[in-house]
Structures are given as structure tokens and as C-alpha cells.
Amino acid sequence: MSAKKKNTDFFWVSFSDLMTSLFFIMLVLFVLTVVYLRIEQKKIIAEKEELEKIVQLEEQFKPLQLDGDFYYLEACKKFVAKDLLGKEIFERNKTEILVEYIEPTLLVGRKLEKFLNKLEKNNPTFSYLLVIEGNMGNSYDLKFAKDDSFGYKKSYERALAVYNLWVANDVNFRKSNVEVLISGSGFNGLCREQNEENNKRFSIQIIPKVSNNTNYKNE
Numbered sequence: 001m002s003a004k005k006k007n008t009d010f011f012w013v014s015f016s017d018l019m020t021s022l023f024f025i026m027l028v029l030f031v032l033t034v035v036y037l038r039i040e041q042k043k044i045i046a047e048k049e050e051l052e053k054i055v056q057l058e059e060q061f062k063p064l065q066l067d068g069d070f071y072y073l074e075a076c077k078k079f080v081a082k083d084l085l086g087k088e089i090f091e092r093n094k095t096e097i098l099v100e101y102i103e104p105t106l107l108v109g110r111k112l113e114k115f116l117n118k119l120e121k122n123n124p125t126f127s128y129l130l131v132i133e134g135n136m137g138n139s140y141d142l143k144f145a146k147d148d149s150f151g152y153k154k155s156y157e158r159a160l161a162v163y164n165l166w167v168a169n170d171v172n173f174r175k176s177n178v179e180v181l182i183s184g185s186g187f188n189g190l191c192r193e194q195n196e197e198n199n200k201r202f203s204i205q206i207i208p209k210v211s212n213n214t215n216y217k218n219e
Helices: 003-065 099-122 149-168
Strands: 070-073 078-081 127-135 178-186 201-209
Touching: 003 070, 003 099, 078 099, 099 127, 099 149, 099 201, 127 149, 149 178, 149 201
Parallel strands: 127 178
Antiparallel strands: 070 078, 078 201, 127 201
């Protein structure tokens, strides 16, 4: 066999090996691309399902928004008890709830507990963050600065007093799939009203967490 023939045969063998290798590389890349696209497709489907759940959940919030006992602050998605709006339900400069406002405050807590229990029943894969926020009304001459530490401290203590009143009377949101956050915005915060008397209040915010069950039960 001539040298030229040998070289030609060697070329085609090498070329064949190269093409085979390229074929397998392309095949692997194709498989990886398909797998990646399927994973991304599943993510998109899951996100779409979660979005649909959120939209459905917003519909379930409407009864509470339209409830005659609550004033809904749409701009910040908070609820304020109408019967307590603009009323000093605490002892002046203290955190004890006045006797005449204990029962109205309890009614608010029981209604919220009933509403959250219904939400959990309808949405077992959801968990919720319940924010109890204390607010303070400034003086007529606005002598307190918005970030005054007294306002933050007192509003937090008052929100805690509301929560403690509920717990002491068997209104326990943690029996459901709910985490509770006690906070105080003092003389600051969103959705404040121009009439400072109406800022003497506590507000409630319910934040859903999709597919994030807390798995926590407080017996």
C-alpha cells in the first residue's frame, strides 16, 4: 500500500472520530438544554400558580375590607378598628387599656382570629404574618418629632398590651399557621391622617406567604 493511500485512510479515520466526538458533544448540549428549559418551564408554571393563589387570596380579603367593624387603609393595606378610631383607649401616657375599651378590643381580636382560621382552612399551603402596629397621635402643636423615641417605645408597648389582652382571653392567632409581629411606628409611619386624633390607634396588617407553611403550633 502506498504512503499516499495510508495518509488518506488515516485522514478519514481521524475525521470520522472527530465528527463522532462532535456529535456526542452536540447531543449532550442538546440534552442539557432540554433539561434546563424544562426546569425553567416548571419554575414559570409554579410562579404562575403562586400568582393565581395570591390573586385568589386578595379576593378572600374583601369580606374583611368591607366589614363594618374595620376601616381599610388601602394605600398601605392595613386595617383599623372603626369603633376605636380617634379614641384614647389607653390611660394617658400609659399602656393599660381603659376598662370601657377592653370589650371592643376583644371583639376585634376574635373577629380577626375567626377570619385567619378561615383563611388557613381555604389555603392550607399558606402561612401568614400578622403585624400588630401601635400608632400615636401627636399633640395639637406637633411638638413631638416624627422619630421621637418616646413615640416608638410607647406605641410598641401599647401594641403589645393589645396582643397580651387577646392572649389572656384565648384569642391566640398562633394556633393557626400565623406568625405575629408586634411593632410601633410612634408619631411616624405610612397612612397617617391629618387629624392627629385619628392616629391614636393600633392597626393590623395581614401578609400572606405562599407555599411557606410555618409548621408551628402553639398549644
